[in-house]
Amino acid sequence: MDRNSSFARAARVEQYRGAAKPPTWGGTIFLSLFLLVLVALGVGFGVSASEGAVQGMGYALRDSGVPGTLVIDNCLTSGTGHTLHTSCSGGFTATDGRSGNVFGQIDAKVKIGTTLQVQEEPVSGDCYRVGPEWVAGWAAMGFTALGALLIGLLGVYGIFAAFRSFLRHRANPAPVPAPTGKGQSEPKRPKTPRERFNKGYFLTVAGCFGLAALSGVVAGVAAIAG
Numbered sequence: 001m002d003r004n005s006s007f008a009r010a011a012r013v014e015q016y017r018g019a020a021k022p023p024t025w026g027g028t029i030f031l032s033l034f035l036l037v038l039v040a041l042g043v044g045f046g047v048s049a050s051e052g053a054v055q056g057m058g059y060a061l062r063d064s065g066v067p068g069t070l071v072i073d074n075c076l077t078s079g080t081g082h083t084l085h086t087s088c089s090g091g092f093t094a095t096d097g098r099s100g101n102v103f104g105q106i107d108a109k110v111k112i113g114t115t116l117q118v119q120e121e122p123v124s125g126d127c128y129r130v131g132p133e134w135v136a137g138w139a140a141m142g143f144t145a146l147g148a149l150l151i152g153l154l155g156v157y158g159i160f161a162a163f164r165s166f167l168r169h170r171a172n173p174a175p176v177p178a179p180t181g182k183g184q185s186e187p188k189r190p191k192t193p194r195e196r197f198n199k200g201y202f203l204t205v206a207g208c209f210g211l212a213a214l215s216g217v218v219a220g221v222a223a224i225a226g
Helices: 003-019 025-060 132-171 193-225
Strands: 066-078 085-094 103-106 115-120 127-129
Touching: 025 127, 025 132, 066 103, 085 115, 103 115, 103 127, 132 193
Parallel strands: none
Antiparallel strands: 066 085, 066 115, 085 103, 115 127
16 A cells, blocks of 8 residues: 555545544543443452452362362351342361361352362361352353453543543544535445454453353353253
């Protein structure tokens, strides 16, 4: 592509940018506040959920904690509605017969008398389930957290882009392109590097949630098969 073609392409891009309604100060502030809330929710959930997913995955893969069995002999339910929470406890026996805590508890509703294969945190006595269904479940949570984190970071990019667009139009308003004649079709607008980046970013976010859904399905199938 020669230099004249490059200048012509850049001119067409600027022409179509000028066709859009220029941003206003109030609109830019409103959009930035909305994106700021999106950043807080996405990053906050993404970071906390990813930490939990990494920790849970370590126990599900038996890389953390003490392996053993937990025999449920007591369950306690507290809270109401969406805050309803059930935890069960019982005697823990380590696989090696020595390490671990003789008492174990797990955040789940389990039938009394059930024996579970778990990994125990020896200090607190907290127990975590193991097996392929739990690995897939924690993977689903991890992919969901990653997708939420990317959405939050996209909000940061959106705030920067909104202010940059406002300041650019204020400093150098782009002229509105002349309308095309009757029967004439507008030339295809070339995609800018920013548009190509946005497309790749959105596809990455969609891929994260797609993998989360797939992991959830695998977890459900593994639980049923088990």
